[in-house]
Amino acid sequence: MFPFTAIVGQEEMKLALLLNVIDPKIGGVMIMGDRGTGKSTTIRALADLLPEIEVVADDPFNSHPSDPEMMGDEVRQKIEQGMEIAIALKNVQMVDLPLGATEDRVCGTIDIEKALSEGVKAFEPGLLAKANRGILYVDEVNLLDDHLVDVLLDSAASGWNTVEREGISIRHPARFVLVGSGNPEEGELRPQLLDRFGMHAEIRTVKEPALRVQIVEQRTEFDQNPQEFLDESQLEQDALRQKLVEAQARLKKTAIDHDLRVKISQVCSDLDVDGLRGDIVTNRAARAIAALEGRTEVTIDDIRRVVTLCLRHRLRKDPLESIDSGYKVEKAFNQVFGEDAA
Incomplete structure (x- = not known):
């Protein structure tokens, strides 16, 4: 891989x-x-x-050994009856x-x-x-x-x-x-x-010739000797894996200020986004990016980096319209957050 x-x-x-x-x-x-x-x-x-996850051994649903929300009914019944369950890493x-x-x-x-x-x-x-x-x-x-x-x-x-x-x-x-x-x-x-x-x-297809060459060379190197290429990337892979584990744990403690939440909803309202999915997803994504970067407070820059990803596909009213590239979302974001976004 x-x-x-x-x-x-x-x-x-x-x-x-x-x-x-x-x-x-x-x-x-x-x-x-x-x-x-x-x-x-x-x-x-x-x-x-x-990273590997803990599952109930031989369970077809990869049930979580302690979280009832991620357990099959059989496993939950066994736990309620006090039966022991075998745990495996997968x-x-x-x-x-x-x-x-x-x-x-x-x-x-x-x-x-x-x-x-x-x-x-x-x-x-x-x-x-x-x-x-x-x-x-x-x-x-x-x-x-x-x-x-x-x-x-x-x-x-x-x-x-x-x-x-x-x-x-x-x-x-x-x-x-x-x-x-x-x-x-x-x-x-x-x-x-x-x-x-x-x-x-x-x-989009990369246009910059130097970057295209780098991608082609990397792929060639990997195809010629996959194991050596993987070994060279192992430290970076391990570091990112650890970062994800820490971010998942930090997410529960990560907060987003009320004023920022109001401004996110203002952006969604100005863009005439149907429903509230856009607001909810943008809030979640902003918290996730803060957790990824080791913080427990969401910043305006966090919102800027995720808002287009979360909203661009919700603006289309006509099935024949193309999806916004991000210009409309960025414009609405800058209007609502004003000088703070600069």
Whole structure:
């Protein structure tokens, strides 16, 4: 796997991914950009960077051993009955959702025959179960069936996946960072679906010749001797991994001043953003970036760095409109924050 810290350029995409890892409740990230700009490489590199997590051994849902919100029902019942559970360390799962996947493959299926004949809830877990506490990646999400996108976004928002068949209902935790990528030439997502993604990163092909050469040389070096290249990046990878762990712990103590929250909502109001998702996500992202940088107080600069990522895809009222590059959001931000933003 190409190391995350060795990826040159595309800072907007990298920042959005890191903030979603620190606070998965931001709601995932939609990455739209030109072909061959390293979208898939960066997302897969992120999973490799993340620290191992504690899970209940042999549990299909990667249940958390102590947090009831991230446990399957069986594990919770065992703990309530005082039974001991085995704990294991596991790499964070990176689940690829293929374009041709069916709803049963994504959500899981219930074996009705077994349930009726043996009286047990025979559940075959799907990709959402595997992705719990990990990353669910959908390449070309703009080509995915709208119904399936709805299912993914509902699970990502609620943290649970519920499967119902013939009066039998089963639910399990499904808390994951949803990452979608696509090429705008192949069509955009409907505004209603786009709005459900926490952030929207825009990726452009690098134009600067020197930087292009650096990227090509790095890739060539990695392909010729992957292990040596990984060894050289190991210190940086370890340092960033530790930084993420500390940021996740610091997030609970990170605060955002009331006046700043009012100004964030003023920006959303001036931009005529529908609903309150934009306000909530911008607040969360600003806290996450402060935590990433070792602080417990959000600054105006933190808000400036995340506000475009959080709002640009919420401005589109007409499906035929293109997504704002960031100019409108920056203009509204500067008007509201005035001299403080200078």
